[in-house]
Amino acid sequence: MPEATERPYILHMFTATPQMSPFDVNMAADAGYQIVVPYCNVGEESVVQLTQDAIFSRGPKGVSRTGIFIGGRDVMLAADMLDLARQAMVPPFEVSVFADPSGAYTTAAALVALVERHLKQEHKAELDGKRVLILGGTGAVGRVSAAMAASLGADVVIASHTSRARATQVSDEINRRFDIATSGVATGSPADLHAALARAEIVFATAAAGVQLMTAADLAHAKHLLIAADVNAVPPEGIAGVNVMDDGKPLTGSARHDAIGIGALAIGNVKYQVEHRLFVRMRTGGKPVYLGFPEAFDEARAIASGNA
Template sequence: MSETIERPYVLHMFTATPQMSPFDVNMAADAGYQVIVPYCNVEAGMVANLTQDAIFSRGPKGVSRTGIFIGGRDVMQAVDMLDTARKAMVPPFEVSVFADPSGSYTTAAALVALVERHLGKQHGVELGGKRVLILGGAGAVGRIAAAIAASRGADVTIASHTARSRALGASAELNERFGIVTSGIGTTTPEELRGALADAEIVLATAVAGVQVVGRDDLEHAKRLLVAADVNAVPPEGIAGVNVMNDGKPIDGVPNAGAVGIGALAIGNVKYQVEHRLFMRMRTGGKPVYLGFPEAYDEARAVAAGLG
């Protein structure tokens, strides 16, 4: 009498970096994947072969219990790797693929979704047409937040406090790749920063941890500010007056008394839920899905809407 063995849920995790993120490994395990295998130092040209090794070894039924996760640090490379994996599929040998390099897709999605929530809740307005300033915007989270916000019709400015050329380069790459319109500026001097703040209705701080990009004296110049959000959970605050615990709390020192702040823990809570939901969608959805930052953003909006 033959014994039927239930196939385990297997997740293959690709990263171009020397190691896979322990955060993502834990998230995958908590979503029910039983066998989790990281592949490090994966170059873009290796993705198609790795993908086909994964799909052809288990049969059409086995592939429904197989997934691929794409990590790393390069947000554009992850877009390409996701596309390469999709093109390598040979239906019915097809598995789900989820890209989230350095957590940037899910973090940026949570960031923009919470900003939208508080724009509506506190001010009764939408993101479209609003002037968005992204400080530290040339980094991973900043670039994806810019892509999402611009796709929603916002007037997005990417700022770098280290070099104007970085912001211009990031803006040009995003515009070409995603067919959006953003601009880039330098905020390397107090005068440049304060000039940018004077026009901004939404300020997003996405600089590296432990760097304050907006001080209390700078806030006095943010006369049009409606919402400020900061992904930095490491002291000092990325934006003075926006505590990590804030989720729509008024910001002291801003000319517009209605301006509210969103801190890193509020953003992180939504990011965590989004990543978990996307892993679960891969594992339990019943058909292959391809999940990048647009899908992360849709999920983040659903999570944010459920916050009340």
């Protein structure tokens, strides 16, 4: 078929959920995609057909201006869908694919990258060997941040407010998937929470917005705490004393004078830059790329370190 000199940039957005995230639609448009089309309730069985429908209709020039985004809420399913889309390509009919379910890949990347930076700057230490407690760790951001921290050698404990069985189930799932070692713990009672905090050096709060996981009284039990990082931007704060704007600010009420906090807007600023840059990389890179949470983490580390 004849090639047009200028074809629009089209992004096809797949999600297994009933709606695509408006946040991601906005981000795609701001990154230069001119036509953004959401496809909802997309299961694994539909990915290959949808991908091949997208790649065979535009010719080589058009396919270079086409991308696929994978959203949803299930971080494992999104990773599987990314792999299926990659396998469905028939070069030279090949497009870039970016997965970021619930923003979990880019948010977790920003969270871990900022913790890593402040750990080096303020405490002259690495994540390797550090004891990390992830409150609300069974959700999307908790799972991905656990995988990232554990891959750097941290001793990661995933906490569930519901039960130890739930935390262990999630821990076992990500251990098998990513060949890492994490463990699970219950934090539903004050005694359980305080016991988990007593050994933690770094705490992530990754539960749903508007849920406080750690009060000022709880904070006193974290006697080894170096960094507390909270992704919740909706009051009340997920960790008492960590303001949304904090980016390495001393943590009031901590048992250690050198403990610091990292708040949701500091994390969100890096997350926003990561997602924007990955969308732009898809559109302008010149060759197809496949972007999941390892690529998001690489981008976040570059931004956090000032090397991007």
